[in-house]
Amino acid sequence: MRLESLKLRNFRNFIELECASFLQVNMFIGKNAQGKSNILESINFALSGESFRGAKSSEILRRDGAVTNAVVEGSVSRLSSTDKIVCDFTNDNKQIQLNGKNSSKSKLRQKYFSVIFCPESLSIVKNGPAERRKFFDDFIDVISIEKAQIREEYVRCIASRNRVLRNALFGKMSHKEAREVLDSLQPIFLQLATKLVSARVETIKSITPKAQSIFKGIFKNPNVDISVDYVISQQSAIAWSANQVYDRLSARSDDLREAEQRVGQSLVGPHKHDVRFIVNGHDSRHYCSQGQQRAMILAYKIAQVLQYYEVYKEYPVLLLDDVFSELDSERRKSILEIFKEIPAQIFLTTTDIEERKDFDKKKRIKIFKVKDGIIE
Incomplete structure (x- = not known):
């Protein structure tokens, strides 16, 4: 999977931009606040139809009172075909086209995948459990249609449970009627919840050995160890069998039955579990x-790249925004060595031109100097 060309119009601080002939490693160099991250964001739009910053369409438009729309156009090759993706933004809307036909984010995600590392990626560790669950759930959606369907069905099941609980809480349904409906939903709820936990744990176990190897390579220390624990009700469940998960969820659901009725929402299930990086x-x-x-x-992000290749026999695009920040020179060199061994197409931003030297030896790098929304 490769991005062949990129065109921007009125995107963030870029009036017009056209880049082509990207190589395997593409480095955008410049001072802070020049537009380097905006370029990576536009690439992610071309591959997924969305911003990794969570930006609204109105925030994409260049800040000029006369600007009414912005455009991102990307040419992406995959296996034996090349597609043209266009994202057109207005203040309150976004339209996506794939090869001249209307498309959507979900359709793009079925064809393309980009792995993004940026300063905001630290929220996976620092923020609440929802961020960590999302990190693995999003990857599950990409690598397994079957597991993605399980998650979708679970989300619908929880929505049904919550609707019943709210109706009972606000007097739209008697507690007896609500209990009967919830009891009828309980078998499918427990089944889907158990399957989703299994899908998450399987995904964690499949990429963790790769992440461990990468992390040890970054620190040049074979004794350092990282892992991920799956936590249910403050207990480690990473080694539980499916039967153990089912039994624990069932018992916990019984314990919190009255509490759920008091608050009008489901308090038990994978939507309440935690994933901890150790x-x-x-x-x-x-x-x-x-x-x-x-x-x-970063190690887990690169592990996703490698796992994606195992599933689809091609590499996704790797986007690295300010990846060298807060790392000493030795760690930077270690990371560059790892990047050189990954055949994926890489786009990265940096304020320091020194990192280019190691790549130049193999002549696989293209340098773009960014200043005030212009590539020199």
Whole structure:
């Protein structure tokens, strides 16, 4: 999978931009606030139809009172075909076209995949459990249609449970009627919840060995260890069998039945579980430096790239925004060595031109100097 060309119009701080002939490694160099991250964001739009910053359409438009729309156009090759993707933004709308026909984010995600590492990626460690669940759930959606369907069915099931609980809470349904409906939903709820937990644990176990190897390579230390724990009701469940998960969910559901009726929402299930990143046996939220946290998330991101290749026999595009920040020179060199061994197409931003030297030896890098929304 490769991005062959990129065109922008009125996107963020770019009036017009046209880039082509990208190589395997493409480095955007410039001072802060020049537009480097905006370019990576536009590439992600071309591959997925969405912003990794969570930006609204109105925030994409260049800040000029006369600007009414912005456009991202990308040419992407995959296996034996090349597609043209166009994202057209107005203040309150976004339209996506694939080869001249109306398309959507979900359709793009079925064809393309980009792995993004940016400063905001630290929120996976630092923020609440929802961020960590989303990190693995999003990857499940990409690598397994079957597991993605399980998650979709679980989301619908929880929505049904919550609707019944709210109706009972606000007097739209008697508690007896609500209990009967919830009891009828319970078998499918427990079945889907157990399957979703299994899907998450399987995904964690499949990419963790790759992440461990990468993390050890970054720190040049065979004794450092990272892992991921899956936590249900403050208990480690990473090694539980499906029967153990089912039994625990069933018992917990019985325990919190009255509490759910009082608050009008489901309090038990995978939507309440936590995923914890562990370094040398300690929770990385409290034990690691910010540099270690960055390296750990980067290791898991690269592991996703490798796992994607195992499933689809092609590499996704890797987007790296400010990846060298808060890392010492030795760690930077280690990361560059890892990048050189990955055949994926890479787009990265940096303020320091020194990183180009190691890549230049193999002549696989193209340098773009970015200044004030212009590539020199």
